[in-house]
């Protein structure tokens with residue numbers, strides 16, 4: 001009974017009683033400056049629980065000393081200065097979809113949950129849109145739809161705005177470039193707490209690095225001003241094929257990557273393996289194509305896919321918010337689990353797109369029972385995308401001319417697996433992915449990368465990014481106190 005009472009005191013004690021601990025001390029300071037309505041300390045509250053939910057669920061095992069909900073950039077500045085003064089660890093959470101440990105989670109530090117920074121606006125004269133970093137792209141698209149406009153962002157509604165800082169691949173990217181290419185001005189709270197504007201005319205180096213050079217590195221973005229894009233009806237759908245079609249579909253994907261020149265046509269080609277036992281009926285594997293056309297009539301753009309015999313075709317005319325809810329509205333929620341990503345980058349003028357698929361499948365067959373879901377996604381980077389990027393000044397990836405493609409690998413390990421077993425299967429998975437090798441001179445995509453892949457070092461701009469990081473985070477406050485990409 002006594003131990004229960006002591007535990008209760010521990011849970012309910014004001015954060016100040018741990019003043020020697022950096023996290024609680026930062027929390028106490030933040031509470032005194034922002035008021036208790038913007039800070040949650042109680043681990044057992046619903047709010048605490050919601051804020052520590054992540055797409056890759058093990059990140060939720062990390063327990064921050066408190067969670068803070070800034071509503072203005074000034075709040076963010078106050079928070080960073082308090083964290084710095086207490087020498088605490090911290091994390092910045094947008095939509096919580098980055099699967100790398102500690103990228104948006106923290107143990108015993110201060111979790112800065114951006115969800116309440118969620119204002120948006122549209123200026124019909126300039127056609128510029130603004131959005132703050134809270135919320136997910138589905139909500140952002142729904143807001144701008146009333147103006148028949150949208151912003152370049154995620155292909156699934158549930159993903160957060162940290163996506164744009166890592167580049168951001170959209171169904172509209174073949175027309176307008178990556179999400180970050182549409183940035184026109186950013187409001188950023190620097191690691192020292194100063195609130196600045198970054199654009200093509202002010203803090204141009206910071207603006208450059210923030211366009212695809214990763215979040216959580218040079219400060220906290222509190223407002224995005226972007227070029228909005230016109231939006232109307234979309235022809236879109238999923239085609240589902242049985243696995244015996246794998247090579248035919250792979251050829252169609254390879255052909256699309258190489259030869260499609262219609263920038264309104266976008267695809268994701270996904271191969272999925274499920275944990276069901278293989279009883280030679282191919283019930284444990286499936287191919288799902290995502291076909292999206294910006295307009296009601298795709299013409300012949302997808303004929304190579306529709307002509308392959310398929311099990312299901314969901315294509316129809318959709319609004320943009322409906323497009324990003326394909327195949328089902330809650331896709332990001334139901335795919336939560338012990339997830340990791342890895343990424344590859346390749347040209348399509350050789351057979352690498354087939355080799356990678358064969359290796360992936362062989363690995364999946366060999367490791368049955370050790371994953372809940374295994375998927376391989378082909379993401380084309382057409383020349384129209386890299387041209388659109390360059391026309392807007394280019395980005396931190398300095399993307400060489402398309403066509404080429406990123407391959408996104410997802411591994412979800414089953415619940416209840418021991419850490420040793422998870423580590424072993426992940427390391428074997430890593431070896432399989434790395435055995436395909438990557439094309440020389442092409443950047444790995446930050447948004448799909450595992451931290452150990454060190455994607456920034458594959459950018460031709462890496463040394464410039466290192467200098468910018470050093471300039472804006474000179475005492476390594478972010479580098480030492482929060483997770484994120486390595487600059488070393």
Ligand SMILES: Cc1cc2nc3c(=O)[nH]c(=O)nc-3n(C[C@H](O)[C@H](O)[C@H](O)COP(=O)(O)OP(=O)(O)OC[C@H]3O[C@@H](n4cnc5c(N)ncnc54)[C@H](O)[C@@H]3O)c2cc1C
Nearest residue numbers: 094095096097098104133155160162163168169215216221
């Ligand atoms: C189901 C799913 C679908 C996806 N679809 C796409 C897609 O269509 N296109 C694509 O490009 N990527 C996609 N991704 C990858 C996605 O872009 C990355 O996982 C991205 O990091 C998610 O951003 P977030 O805000 O949701 O996550 P978070 O984990 O909250 O944030 C990601 C990183 O950015 C930092 N960060 C977030 N906001 C800020 C800010 N305002 N200032 C400074 N740092 C910040 C965080 O600290 C963290 O390190 C997808 C991922 C998943 C899981």
